[in-house]
């Protein structure tokens with residue numbers, strides 16, 4: 425079975441995002457269907473749209489989703505329908521690096537997150553007019569009203585964190601996880617108030633280096649709930665006055681938020697518009 429959804433499709437390299445009706449598979453074994461409530465927009469989405477990222481087009485990108493579980497496939501035990509989840513990067517879960525708790529170093533990371541444009545086994549999840557288009561971007565393709573993820577990359581949040589506004593949860597899935605994980609796990613956590621000086625001359629004379637860190641070297645099922653808990657506790661300050669459900673305000677870590685205006689059920693009849701806000 426497939427359901428009709430609304431998605432921001434990209435026809436080819438350099439094309440604009442286009443709001444389109446597409447069809448999404450129902451979840452198969454190990455998959456989680458998520459009703460997307462908000463997504464962050466990361467540079468990888470824009471690079472993929474520009475054709476500068478190894479993701480095949482036409483397709484649907486989006487890799488910082490937050491929403492509620494709509495349905496689960498057989499064998500899914502980590503979440504149930506109605507659970508609040510953050511969508512993050514995917515990994516195989518079987519290689520030595522995944523098993524040892526470092527899924528950012530998954531030996532099949534690239535295929536699982538972008539080059540396939542489909543499920544790890546190669547079958548498509550998204551269709552338009554009966555023909556497959558590419559999806560499964562970072563195991564989700566969340567620029568849509570619904571997204572299919574695996575139970576490894578649909579991370580549940582509970583308690584006060586589950587009540588946070590979705591636009592606060594979504595960017596935790598990539599951008600915030602990457603920065604916070606890099607500081608916490610790789611650079612080390614400095615005392616509060618420490619200022620790190622970085623001058624371009626330091627880079628030129630080789631006295632300091634900028635080091636790339638994939639997704640904050642994070643293990644999402646462990647790290648994302650902690651991040652969400654920090655936001656819920658107020659420990660992570662942001663612009664705006666409230667961290668609870670309230671009129672949307674954009675936290676300073678969000679470069680851009682796209683909120684779906686589609687609140688209808690499985691169809692797109694309730695989809696009258698979409699909106700994009702961009703700040704920072």
Ligand SMILES: [Zn+2]
Pocket residue numbers: 466467468487598599
């Ligand atoms: Zn990202």
Ligand SMILES: [Zn+2]
Pocket residue numbers: 515516517518519520521522523527529530531532533
């Ligand atoms: Zn792996």
